[in-house]
Amino acid sequence: MGRVEGKVAIVTGGALGIGRAACLLLAKEGAKVAVTDVLNKEGQELVDEIKGLGGVARFWHLDVTSEDEVKGVFTDIFKEFGKIDVLVNNAGIAGVNKPTHEITEEEWDKVMNVNVKGVFFCTKHAIPYMQKAGGGSVINLSSIYGLISAPDIPPYHASKGAVRLMSKTDALLYAKDNIRVNSVHPGYIWTPLVEDLGKKSPEGVEAFRKHLDSLHPIGHVGEPIDIAYGILYHASDESKFVTGSELVIDGGYTA
Ligand code: NAD
Numbered sequence: 001m002g003r004v005e006g007k008v009a010i011v012t013g014g015a016l017g018i019g020r021a022a023c024l025l026l027a028k029e030g031a032k033v034a035v036t037d038v039l040n041k042e043g044q045e046l047v048d049e050i051k052g053l054g055g056v057a058r059f060w061h062l063d064v065t066s067e068d069e070v071k072g073v074f075t076d077i078f079k080e081f082g083k084i085d086v087l088v089n090n091a092g093i094a095g096v097n098k099p100t101h102e103i104t105e106e107e108w109d110k111v112m113n114v115n116v117k118g119v120f121f122c123t124k125h126a127i128p129y130m131q132k133a134g135g136g137s138v139i140n141l142s143s144i145y146g147l148i149s150a151p152d153i154p155p156y157h158a159s160k161g162a163v164r165l166m167s168k169t170d171a172l173l174y175a176k177d178n179i180r181v182n183s184v185h186p187g188y189i190w191t192p193l194v195e196d197l198g199k200k201s202p203e204g205v206e207a208f209r210k211h212l213d214s215l216h217p218i219g220h221v222g223e224p225i226d227i228a229y230g231i232l233y234h235a236s237d238e239s240k241f242v243t244g245s246e247l248v249i250d251g252g253y254t255a
Contacts, residue, residue: 002030003236008081010034010074012064012122013091015042017191018141021224022088022231027055029232031086034077036062064091064118067125074125084129086235089119089140089163094193097200100154108155115159119166123181127174135178139234140167141227142183144250164246171244180243184230187250188212189222217252 009026013019015037027033027050035050035057037043043059050057058080062073078084095111096103123138130136145153146160167183174181188194190209198208213220230247233239248254 002028003232003238004086005030007031007085007235008034008077008083009086009088009235010036010077010084010122010126011088011090012036012062012118014088015039015046017193018186018189018224018227018231019088019090020046021228022090023057024050024053025225025228025232026086026235027057028053029236031056031235032081033057034060034081036060036073037091038063064089064122065113067121070121070125074122074129078129083133084126085133085136087122087126087130087136087138088231088235089122089138090231091118092141092159092193094153094197095155097153097197099151103154111155111159115156116162116166119163123166123170127177127179130174130179131177136180137234137239138167138170138179138181139231140164140181140183142167142185142246144185144187144248144254146183147185147246147248147254167246168244175243180234180239182234182239182242182245182247184227184234185246185248185250185254186227187216187222187253189224189227191224194221215253216250217255220251222249222251 009031014023014035023033047057047059060073093114096107142163143160145157146164167181171181198205201208230249
C-alpha cells in the first residue's frame with residue numbers, strides 16, 4: 001500500500017524539474033497523477049515513463065495563466081479520475097535578473113502571472129472539487145525567497161512572498177472543509193530553471209553551481225527528489241493535522 005494510494009493528484013508544471021520528480025514519486029506511492037504543463041512532449045514522455053513503471057497518469061496541456069484552460073482541464077481531470085484530492089501548485093518561472101528600477105511592466109507581469117495568478121486560478125478551480133469530496137491538500141511551491149530576500153530578481157521574490165501568504169490565508173479559509181494548504185520552501189535545487197540562471201551568469205554554469213553549493217551549509221544544492229519527498233508528505237494523510245505551515249527544505253540556507 002503506497003503512502004498516497006488511490007488519491008488523485010494534479011501537478012502543474014509537472015514535465016520538468018521538481019514537478020517531474022513529484023509526479024514520479026506520487027505515482028510510485030499509489031496516486032493517480034494528472035501531469036500538466038505547457039511542454040507537451042516532455043509531459044507525455046513522463047506519463048509514458050510512469051505507465052512503464054506500473055503507475056497511473058495522464059498528461060494535459062495546461063498554461064496556468066489562462067483561467068479558461070485551468071477550468072476546462074480540471075473538469076476533464078475530474079471526469080477521467082472521479083475526484084481531485086491533491087493540487088501541487090508547482091509551475092513557476094524566475095524571470096529577468098535586473099534591479100527594480102530597470103524592470104519593465106511586461107517583465108514584472110510575466111512572473112506574477114505564472115507564479116501568483118496561476119496559483120490563484122488553480123486553487124480557485126480545485127477547491128470546489130475538494131469541498132465536494134470532503135477534503136483535500138493544496139501544496140504551493142514558494143521558495144527560500146518567500147522567507148528571506150536577496151539583491152536580485154525582485155519580481156520572483158515578491159511572487160514567492162505572495163504565495164507564502166496566499167497559502168496561509170487559504171489554510172484559514174478552508175480548514176473547516178478539511179482542506180489543508182501548505183507552502184514548501186526549497187533552497188537551490190538543480191533543475192532546468194536553475195541551470196538556465198547558470199547559463200546566463202558571466203562565470204559559466206560550473207562556477208555558478210559551485211557558488212550555489214557554497215551558499216548551503218550542507219555543502220551542496222538540492223535535487224528535485226528532496227522537494228518531492230516534502231510534497232509527498234503533504235499529499236499523504238501523514239500530514240492530516242498540518243495546515244498553514246511552511247516546509248523549508250534548503251540544506252540550512254535560511255538557518
Ligand atoms: P523548472 O523550470 O525546472 O520547471 C518548471 C516547469 O513549469 C516547467 O516544466 C515549465 O514548462 C512549467 N511552466 C512554466 N510556465 C508555465 C505555465 N505558464 N503553465 C504551466 N506550466 C508552466 O522549475 P523548477 O526549478 O522545477 O521549479 C518548480 C517550482 O519550484 C517553481 O515554482 C519554482 O519557483 C520553485 N522553486 C524552485 C527552486 C529551485 O532552486 N529549482 C527553488 C525554490 C523554489
